[in-house]
Amino acid sequence: MTEATPTTPDSTAAVEVRGVDKVFETRTGQVHALDAIDLAIAPGEFISLIGPSGCGKSTLMRLIADLDEPTGGTLTVFGKTARQARLDQDYGIAFQQAGLLPWRTVAANVALPLELHGVGSAERRSRVEHLLDMVGLSDFADRYPDQLSGGMQQRVAIARALAEQPRLLLMDEPFGALDEMTREKMQTELVRISAETGAAVVFVTHSIPEAVFLSDRVVVMSPRPGRIQQVVPMRLGAEAERAARTEELREERAFFDMVTAVREALHGGSPVSSGPRGVETR
Numbered sequence: 154m155t156e157a158t159p160t161t162p163d164s165t166a167a168v169e170v171r172g173v174d175k176v177f178e179t180r181t182g183q184v185h186a187l188d189a190i191d192l193a194i195a196p197g198e199f200i201s202l203i204g205p206s207g208c209g210k211s212t213l214m215r216l217i218a219d220l221d222e223p224t225g226g227t228l229t230v231f232g233k234t235a236r237q238a239r240l241d242q243d244y245g246i247a248f249q250q251a252g253l254l255p256w257r258t259v260a261a262n263v264a265l266p267l268e269l270h271g272v273g274s275a276e277r278r279s280r281v282e283h284l285l286d287m288v289g290l291s292d293f294a295d296r297y298p299d300q301l302s303g304g305m306q307q308r309v310a311i312a313r314a315l316a317e318q319p320r321l322l323l324m325d326e327p328f329g330a331l332d333e334m335t336r337e338k339m340q341t342e343l344v345r346i347s348a349e350t351g352a353a354v355v356f357v358t359h360s361i362p363e364a365v366f367l368s369d370r371v372v373v374m375s376p377r378p379g380r381i382q383q384v385v386p387m388r389l390g391a392e393a394e395r396a397a398r399t400e401e402l403r404e405e406r407a408f409f410d411m412v413t414a415v416r417e418a419l420h421g422g423s424p425v426s427s428g429p430r431g432v433e434t435r
């Protein structure tokens with residue numbers, strides 16, 4: 154199935170990937186990680202990438218973030234090259250490990266990108282205050298990362314990713330290490346934050362319910378070489394508006410139907426009894 158891109162003709166896509174290939178040269182030969190990837194992500198759209206381990210999700214994220222280069226095809230971020238978008242700080246990144254600086258307080262970690270880009274100290278302080286409030290950590294501003302739980306550290310990382318009010322957030326399994334309850338709470342918070350800031354999000358996950366809960370569209374990938382197998386639009390009825398997604402949605406019929414649709418897409422369209430390797434169905 155080809156994707157239906159919900160961009161209007163005069164809007165510039167947040168991310169546009171056209172015919173992107175990625176081949177890694179290794180000592181034992183070539184690894185074809187991505188093959189002919191086509192994907193356009195609209196401003197403000199929430200996209201999840203899901204697929205078996207090794208199908209190229211992180212590779213695609215790294216190409217968008219200009220941490221690596223495609224072997225072929227073109228990739229633009231807000232109409233610019235990935236490199237220019239990185240230089241212009243057009244996106245925030247949160248990956249699986251929180252990656253906080255242990256010698257800096259929570260507030261100082263969140264302030265770091267602002268410091269690096271010359272935001273004055275008064276404005277920095279008020280932005281950090283607002284961000285910590287948004288992720289529910291106002292009372293922990295002066296703590297150090299090792300005094301926080303893993304979930305709290307992850308929230309600090311998300312606040313830091315949001316510090317520069319990016320129009321795009323790149324998140325590679327940011328909740329992978331969290332317990333189920335914290336994870337659901339973080340999902341609800343991310344839905345709220347992304348709706349509030351209007352940021353587009355590219356989110357990698359192994360959890361089908363997580364992808365369904367968060368996304369406007371779920372991109373299902375297949376491995377070796379990584380291809381887009383199907384793009385599944387989330388039809389969640391009245392709850393489809395991101396701002397309206399609440400805990401109740403997880404128990405709605407439409408939610409389960411979408412979980413089933415993504416599961417079947419992962420299996421190439423056929424009904425299945427067990428999940429593929431590396432994909433959680435919880």
Ligand SMILES: Nc1ncnc2c1ncn2[C@@H]1O[C@H](COP(=O)(O)OP(=O)(O)OP(=O)(O)O)[C@@H](O)[C@H]1O
Nearest residue numbers: 177178179184186205206207208209210211212213
């Ligand atoms: N720097 C590299 N050099 C060589 N091969 C690589 C490199 N990075 C990734 N690969 C290969 O590319 C393929 C895709 O890897 P990638 O990390 O993108 O998968 P993934 O979908 O993120 O997997 P996971 O779900 O396990 O995180 C794999 O076969 C991997 O071994």
Ligand SMILES: [Mg+2]
Nearest residue numbers: 210211212325
């Ligand atoms: Mg990965």
